[in-house]
Amino acid sequence: MQCAEALRVQAYFDGEVDALAALDVERHAEHCPECRVLLEELTATRARMRSQLEFPGAPAQLRTSIQRLLDAETGAARRAAPRARFGWSGLPLWLGGFAAAGAALSAAVLLFLVAPAATGPLLDDLVSAHVRSLMPLHLTDVVSTDRHTVKPWFAGQADVSPVVADFADQGYRLVGGRADYFDHQRVAAVVYQHGAHIINVFAFASGRQPLPQYTSRSGYHIACWKLGNLQYCAISDTGWDELQALTRLLRAAGSADLPRQ
Template sequence: MQTLLHPYLDGELDLMTSLQVEEHLRTCASCELAYQNFQVLREGLRDSALYFQPPANLEARVLSPMRRAEAPRRPSFRLGSWRRWSTAAVLLVAVGLSWRLAHAPAPLPDDRALEQEIVSSHVRSLMGSHLADIASSSHHTVKPWFSGKLDYSPPVDDLGAQGFPLIGGRLDYLNGRPVAALIYRRQKHLINLFVWPAKAGDSNGAGETKAMESQGYHLIHWNAAGMTYWSISDLNPSELSSFVQLYQAQDQPPARPASK
């Protein structure tokens, strides 16, 4: 999709493709950020301050010594003169462009960017038919399905008796790696629970939860037993918190590497 951003910005796409790009930008935070950066760069290049405006007497100053020069030397002098002016112009453009880029919007922090990735993935799962790769309410079916597809074995539990039935799982891609997505339901509301191995130095301590809200969705993040968890739903915060507490109460064992 990012290969279409430049022609979309320049108005070179047909109507249907343009509409597809606009729909994608509404749901993909990374492409939206890239599009905004392209807009900043484009506007910066249009700034008249980046272009060298020659003085009014430039033509006379350049032509006068050329007329006095000997004929065989004219090409050499003319070329050198314009090289100097073109070099000066390039330097001015480079300085102006560097200033523009220095004042462009700063990239999002890693945790904020990941939060937007999770929201985008959750929205995509609700829009199409790719909510679950394996549809089942049995953790004995869902958990083995991930074997061989990931380099870790995600904890899977059915919380149907507590009002949060498991409905399936799928593979997703977050934080630069494939991850497990477990799908739970609360009445008519869906919960995506993303699970992958935690990295050393992750901010949340074991079991400590961090709640946040983004684009109308509620998210809760925590680490436990060497794994990172992100839950997201349009449920109200108290019900999503209840789901997290019930899931944590299952006393999951430490993550084990998947068998080769």
């Protein structure tokens, strides 16, 4: 009899599930021999097909005409694209919303207003890395809820050794870790799950530019803080309160760790 998860495993293999579902499948396969075999068979079949099937190439003329159409289309899209909503160029528009939001405006938003524009590229890198991690099979390089597995893993994979802790009791489950590369360094990403949300906590050697404590970009909330000589940034589509609660836990855990490091 086939395991009830077999269909989901197939979808996972095809890259059709989101990061959370992928995580579920990976956890399931760890304990289900049947699904592990299924994954191995699928992998082997794909490898065989890739090595043995012949792919006839499209004629050069067809290729060129498609490329020309695509170029024309992206050019048109670029011309029609509105200015970035969160960019500094959008400030006046944004201030209209500012007045409307009135008292609901939090300190986080005020900090966003005074954030130096020079940190923009780094914040873009953070958002890109977060979004990339949510694509199938990109969330974690090491899957574990055990900080004693995740923390040492970074030693060989990242340029920094971040605070790693499991806050499952407080609703923030440690899912694993991942190495990313931006700002000319191998950045450590510790991954937490909070309800249906994934939170990436990036850690990297702090640069010259101070990052805003709280900011939003492309619809994601970003909270940044420094601890020792490391810069931390947590990013998620979860609410501000939820994100701040995790940063408080991490700061406390990190401060407790510091004297012994």
